Amino acid sequence: MSDLIQHLTDQTFTEAVAHGTTVVDFWAPWCAPCRELAPITETLAAEFKGKISFAKLNVDDFTPLSEQYDVLSMPTLVIFKDGEPLDRIVGSLPIDQLRTRIQQVI
Incomplete structure (x- = not known):
């Protein structure tokens, strides 16, 4: 994994999403769609x-x-702005759709 994506823990989560816009990928290693989404989020x-x-x-x-963030399916991307969740994307979407959803928030 590149240094462009921070791996969060319960200790680092609050500070990581506190300022600006942050896209958090809630994932699991056994989740095939999560693995499919990984190179897309890298891009x-x-x-x-x-x-x-x-x-x-x-x-x-x-x-x-x-x-706490009602993640029931994976992958789930939650877009935070200054600590508040603004949008949620469930499932592995094509990169163009993800890009559009993210741009709508910024």
């Missing part, structure tokens, strides 16, 4: 570098956080 992280932060949270390791 988007490079495209939006300096404008939006990208992060991942392993729901198996940090279940209470995924429950």
Whole structure:
């Protein structure tokens, strides 16, 4: 994984989403659609570098956080702005659709 996407924990989550716009990928290693989405989020992280932060949270390791944000299916991308969830994208969408949804928030 590149350094464009931060791996979050329960200790780093709040600070990571507190300022600016952050896209958090709630994922699990066993989730095939999550693995399909990974290179897409890498590409988007490079495209939006300096404008939006990208992060991942392993729901198996940090279940209470995924429950707090009502993550019931994976992958789920939650777009945060200054600590508040603004949008949620469930499932693995094509890159053009993801890019459009993210651009609508910024």
